[in-house]
Amino acid sequence: MAESVRVKSFDLVSQDISEVDVDLLHALSLGVGWPHRPADWNFLRRVGQGIVAVDGIGRVFGSAMWFPHGSDFATVGLVITTPRAQAHGAGRWLMEQVMQRCEGRNLSLNATKAAYPLYVSLGFDTEASVFMHEAVVSGVSEPTIANGVLSDFPAARVEEIFAFDAKAFGRDRSRQLAMLAEISTSCILLRDGKIAGYAMRHDFGRGQVIGPIVAQDDQDAIALAAWHMRRFEGNHVRVDTREKDGPFAQFLLECGLSVSDTVTTMSKGRRFLNRTEGTPWVYGLASHALS
Ligand SMILES: CC(C)(COP(=O)(O)OP(=O)(O)OC[C@H]1O[C@@H](n2cnc3c(N)ncnc32)[C@H](O)[C@@H]1OP(=O)(O)O)[C@@H](O)C(=O)NCCC(=O)NCCS
Incomplete structure (x- = not known):
């Protein structure tokens, strides 16, 4: 697994999500029109684990989180690439790292329309719609x-x-x-x-x-x-x-x-629903x- 990814002219490395300022995460989710408040990010960081993609001066370009439920299952969420860096491989790179860190666990997530093709190409199966x-x-x-x-x-x-x-x-x-x-x-x-x-x-x-x-x-x-x-x-x-x-x-x-x-519930490994x-x-x- 590559330790870094080059997105446009930026060299990005992954960092533990708990180490970054919550305001940077808030700016990331605002940038894609999501309603999360800093308090929502902090709660999710307490519940789960995650990574961010940062450049050499600490700017956050992307995020991905996973939430272990028991010993063999996790849900995945908060997969975001900042708009100016999208469609250059960062989303796939983040997801590949999540899947590596969750190896051995069955996975489920709720895919937006923007992310659905990425998850299909990573081997996730469609289960249901969420309204x-x-x-x-x-x-x-x-x-x-x-x-x-x-x-x-x-x-x-x-x-x-x-x-x-x-x-x-x-x-x-x-x-x-x-x-x-x-x-x-x-x-x-x-x-x-x-x-x-x-x-x-x-x-x-x-x-x-x-x-x-x-x-x-x-x-x-x-x-x-x-x-x-x-x-x-x-x-x-x-x-x-x-x-x-x-x-x-x-x-x-x-x-x-x-x-x-609407989003789509998908799973990889054992069926979720x-x-x-x-x-x-x-x-x-x-x-x-x-x-
Ligand atoms: C979904 C998202 C994370 C993808 O991130 P990204 O950095 O653009 O992803 P990548 O560049 O790695 O692209 C991954 C795949 O997505 C698809 N894709 C990305 N941009 C695309 C575009 N503009 N048009 C068509 N397909 C596109 C392609 O299938 C691509 O596969 P490829 O590697 O074979 O080319 C990003 O669009 C995003 O943050 N969207 C808003 C938030 C969101 O919906 N998050 C998902 C939550 S489930």
């Missing part, structure tokens, strides 16, 4: 729950959802959930004393993201999302979901959350990077 719903929320009605109790869920009790979540996510992501819970407002749905769903809401970009939303079915997912939306009316909310249609997607549209973009009848499902993603 980014967002808007200022208003007029959300009181959720109706059949035989269930919906309530606040304090971060201190996050361990209680790990096993339930793993059935939906397909992997153990306890560490990520514990870190997300620290920065989130969360609710839980109990039915007959057992966990039937949960949803978190945290600051991100222009407002808040509701996610993960994990539930047994559409109606429970709607109730969990509505619990959050009612508490955040008048503010900008984003929900990333793989539900193309059906009651949950319809509910988001009825709350005014139209689809502003495995929806099974009767088991919980991830209705709302934690984020594109964490999936």
Whole structure:
């Protein structure tokens, strides 16, 4: 693997993402129109690992991160090349380094349209579309729950959802959930004393993201999302979901959350998504990077 890459007239080397000033990362994501705030970058740097491509005087031209979930799986995200350096090989170089550092792990990511051909050429397979719903929320009605109790869920009790979540996510992501819970407002749905769903809401970009939303079915997912939306009316909310249609997607549209973009869930190695009848499902993603 090459230790450096020549992009236009710049010689770039990779550096650990934890070593660079967060303002440089913020400028990088702003440059490609992404909403991440410095606080979002700092959170993601605490959760995962990454590299940046820098020139001889420390200017950041690109980034790529990976987020290990358990011992044999990682999600990849924050793959960015600054516009003036794009289409000169930096994106491929960054991804090759990520794949080398994640060797032995199955990988998944959510690809933008700009990055999709790159990931196909690196051997990633297409699994599903992710629909980014967002808007200022208003007029959300009181959720109706059949035989269930919906309530606040304090971060201190996050361990209680790990096993339930793993059935939906397909992997153990306890560490990520514990870190997300620290920065989130969360609710839980109990039915007959057992966990039937949960949803978190945290600051991100222009407002808040509701996610993960994990539930047994559409109606429970709607109730969990509505619990959050009612508490955040008048503010900008984003929900990333793989539900193309059906009651949950319809509910988001009825709350005014139209689809502003779509990305593609892809994987390399073992297939990532495995929806099974009767088991919980991830209705709302934690984020594109964490999936
Ligand atoms: C996606 C992105 C990271 C690619 O970075 P890059 O430095 O331009 O990538 P590379 O120059 O290594 O190109 C990689 C591949 O992308 C494709 N590609 C890049 N620029 C292209 C262009 N202008 N037109 C068509 N294809 C292009 C090619 O398939 C290329 O393959 P090749 O090596 O066989 O030529 C960059 O465009 C970017 O930051 N976009 C905005 C943020 C984003 O969408 N990130 C992806 C998150 S999943």
